[in-house]
Amino acid sequence: MLKNKLITPEGTRDLLFEDCMARRQVETRIKELFQNRGFSEVITPGIEFYDVFSSEHHGIPPEKMYKLTDHKGRILAVKPDLTMPIARMAATRLKGQTRPLQLYYDQNVYAVSPTLTGRSDETAQMGIEIIGVGGRRTDLEVLVLAIEALQSCGLTDFRLEIGHIGFFNTLIRRLNLSDEDAEEIRELIQTKNFPSLNDRLDRMADRETADALKQLPALFGGAEVFEQAAEILHFSELSADIESLRAIYEALAQLGLGDKISVDLGIVNRNDYYTGIVFRGYVEGLGTTALVGGRYDTLLSDYGSPEPAIGFGIDVDAVAKVLRNSLPPLPAPDVLVFAEEGYEVKALLEIRKLTAHGFTSEFSVFDSFDESRRYAVKKGIRTVYLVNEDLVEVRL
Amino acid sequence: MRPIRIALTKGRLENSTVELFEKIGYNCEQLRNKGRKLILEIPEVNLEVVLAKAADVITYVEHGVCDMGVVGKDTIMEYGGSFFEVADLGFGKCRFALAVKKGSDFYEGYAVKTIATKYPGVARSFFADKGMDVEIIKIEGSVELAPLLGLSDGIVDIVETGTTLRENGLEVAEDLISLSARLIVNSASLKLRKKELETIITAIQNAVKA
Numbered sequence: 001m002l003k004n005k006l007i008t009p010e011g012t013r014d015l016l017f018e019d020c021m022a023r024r025q026v027e028t029r030i031k032e033l034f035q036n037r038g039f040s041e042v043i044t045p046g047i048e049f050y051d052v053f054s055s056e057h058h059g060i061p062p063e064k065m066y067k068l069t070d071h072k073g074r075i076l077a078v079k080p081d082l083t084m085p086i087a088r089m090a091a092t093r094l095k096g097q098t099r100p101l102q103l104y105y106d107q108n109v110y111a112v113s114p115t116l117t118g119r120s121d122e123t124a125q126m127g128i129e130i131i132g133v134g135g136r137r138t139d140l141e142v143l144v145l146a147i148e149a150l151q152s153c154g155l156t157d158f159r160l161e162i163g164h165i166g167f168f169n170t171l172i173r174r175l176n177l178s179d180e181d182a183e184e185i186r187e188l189i190q191t192k193n194f195p196s197l198n199d200r201l202d203r204m205a206d207r208e209t210a211d212a213l214k215q216l217p218a219l220f221g222g223a224e225v226f227e228q229a230a231e232i233l234h235f236s237e238l239s240a241d242i243e244s245l246r247a248i249y250e251a252l253a254q255l256g257l258g259d260k261i262s263v264d265l266g267i268v269n270r271n272d273y274y275t276g277i278v279f280r281g282y283v284e285g286l287g288t289t290a291l292v293g294g295r296y297d298t299l300l301s302d303y304g305s306p307e308p309a310i311g312f313g314i315d316v317d318a319v320a321k322v323l324r325n326s327l328p329p330l331p332a333p334d335v336l337v338f339a340e341e342g343y344e345v346k347a348l349l350e351i352r353k354l355t356a357h358g359f360t361s362e363f364s365v366f367d368s369f370d371e372s373r374r375y376a377v378k379k380g381i382r383t384v385y386l387v388n389e390d391l392v393e394v395r396l
Numbered sequence: 397m398r399p400i401r402i403a404l405t406k407g408r409l410e411n412s413t414v415e416l417f418e419k420i421g422y423n424c425e426q427l428r429n430k431g432r433k434l435i436l437e438i439p440e441v442n443l444e445v446v447l448a449k450a451a452d453v454i455t456y457v458e459h460g461v462c463d464m465g466v467v468g469k470d471t472i473m474e475y476g477g478s479f480f481e482v483a484d485l486g487f488g489k490c491r492f493a494l495a496v497k498k499g500s501d502f503y504e505g506y507a508v509k510t511i512a513t514k515y516p517g518v519a520r521s522f523f524a525d526k527g528m529d530v531e532i533i534k535i536e537g538s539v540e541l542a543p544l545l546g547l548s549d550g551i552v553d554i555v556e557t558g559t560t561l562r563e564n565g566l567e568v569a570e571d572l573i574s575l576s577a578r579l580i581v582n583s584a585s586l587k588l589r590k591k592e593l594e595t596i597i598t599a600i601q602n603a604v605k606a
Contacts, residue, residue, distance in 0.1 A: 118459065161587055192586075195484035195578075221590060262587065282584045287460015289584070 011121025017330045022320040029152040034104040042103050044085035050075035055302040058273040064111050078110045090131045091305035099132025127313035134308030139277050146312050157284035163267035166241045174209045190268050192217040217266035225263040273299040290318045332380040338364035338372040340388040347387040399444040403453040403462040409577050412487040413466045419603045463585040469575040474517045480581045486604050488577035494570040496550040502569045509549040512542030519552040540564045
């Protein structure tokens with residue numbers, strides 16, 4: 001049965017020419033930014049033990065992972081996430097290194113998507129992690145880098161949305177619910193499902209907390225959200241979170257990034273390892289998120305090294321897709337160099353010279369000048385060199 | 397600026413939405429005389445209306461090619477997806493129910509039961525919650541036929557008045573959940589075009605309440 005030999009698996013694709021150029025351009029620019037800001041690259045294996053991704057509290061659902069077995073029958077996963085392998089590495093080989101660790105990565109992740117939805121199973125991701133030091137300064141640094149990373153790619157029409165997982169966690173704790181009930185409410189807040197959320201919370205005895213939870217998904221927008229939040233989320237445990245978020249928001253505004261940020265206190269993702277500030281990047285023209293990040297202070301304890309951490313990942317493919325349309329078509333080489341019989345070496349020396357002067361050139365593999373010329377016309381190459389005793393430059 | 401695009405589920409939900417739009421005061425002339433066109437405009441409010449099948453409404457909204465959509469809760473439960481479900485529109489009311497041949501007891505005995513349904517996802521999760529293994533057969537048309545022909549022990553389907561069930565010798569054994577039409581919104585759109593979308597959502601919510 002070889003009926004699949006001519007196609008790529010669903011959710012994957014070949015990237016050609018301009019697609020590659022867009023992707024590499026995004027990678028180059030973001031990489032430069034990360035390096036300029038003191039981050040060092042790490043590359044983790046493409047396959048890891050399944051256990052790395054299946055910790056009790058932060059695990060990735062098994063049905064979302066591509067799995068293999070090794071020669072001893074142990075389960076391996078084609079990595080579905082980059083933060084977890086980096087956490088594993090920080091807790092082991094990098095254990096003795098000076099903190100904070102400032103790491104960046106540029107690798108693919110794999111996830112099983114539902115069939116026929118047009119989603120990719122293979123995604124190029126770049127991102128950073130700051131491990132070992134927590135606090136407001138790292139929050140600020142990471143947010144600034146997230147915005148600058150998107151800007152560095154030439155994106156102008158995007159928004160970074162900031163929230164804090166603490167609001168939901170604190171409020172839901174006050175209601176003393178079972179895990180299932182809490183999860184149900186979390187999902188309703190995440191999907192901004194106001195009708196069902198209201199139904200569900202109207203049954204709660206603690207009216208004050210229930211009313212606050214009901215309004216959580218509506219607390220999104222600009223700086224005005226902080227005023228509303230202070231009124232609605234008037235619990236003493238929350239005031240510190242609101243203030244720290246406001247301070248960060250104001251600092252970003254002072255940096256001139258005010259029009260690039262917004263707030264959503266209703267960000268509450270499932271299976272998240274996030275514990276504090278959380279953020280997402282939205283780009284005009286993309287229906288999905290292009291950047292996801294946040295603080296994950298408990299993840300490293302899963303690997304035996306409790307320490308604070310924060311980071312984000314950028315969907316490089318998504319950003320490249322937006323930029324792809326604004327890129328000029330791939331240019332043809334400047335010169336096609338054709339050598340007559342016996343003058344091949346001379347022609348190759350000529351190509352060296354062209355390269356040294358900054359021109360792109362292609363060595364003609366055809367047997368005649370006419371064929372070379374026809375090929376040049378088809379490919380849009382404007383100049384052909386005819387190399388024999390002399391060197392004739394033919395402009396097309 | 398690109399118009400805000402809203403996808404409507406063709407048929408009854410579409411008609412009820414058009415009535416709702418007229419209540420708000422939108423000019424629905426194009427929607428009333430649409431012919432065979434699938435994309436229509438309400439130019440005064442810069443709104444573009446797309447007509448699609450229920451499950452496709454979700455797909456278009458999820459991918460962000462439509463900013464909003466009107467779709468039944470039944471479709472949302474069956475197909476899921478990530479988007480915001482911001483309002484209950486109050487029309488298209490019905491419920492999911494488990495129906496069996498009149499007089500039979502579905503839960504009797506220990507044999508594995510067979511369910512015929514157009515909504516395999518909904519049926520699967522309903523019985524999974526009960527910790528019950530059932531065999532599920534997907535049927536595309538009139539599900540009522542399956543138990544009558546002896547293919548299944550019961551059906552999971554949408555029930556409005558129950559007339560079809562009664563006329564075919566079936567009865568509701570259990571109600572699963574009540575359903576109605578919902579307004580869904582693409583998550584990126586709600587963030588990037590908050591003001592415009594909120595204006596429309598608020599108008600719709602007020603019209604629903606009125």
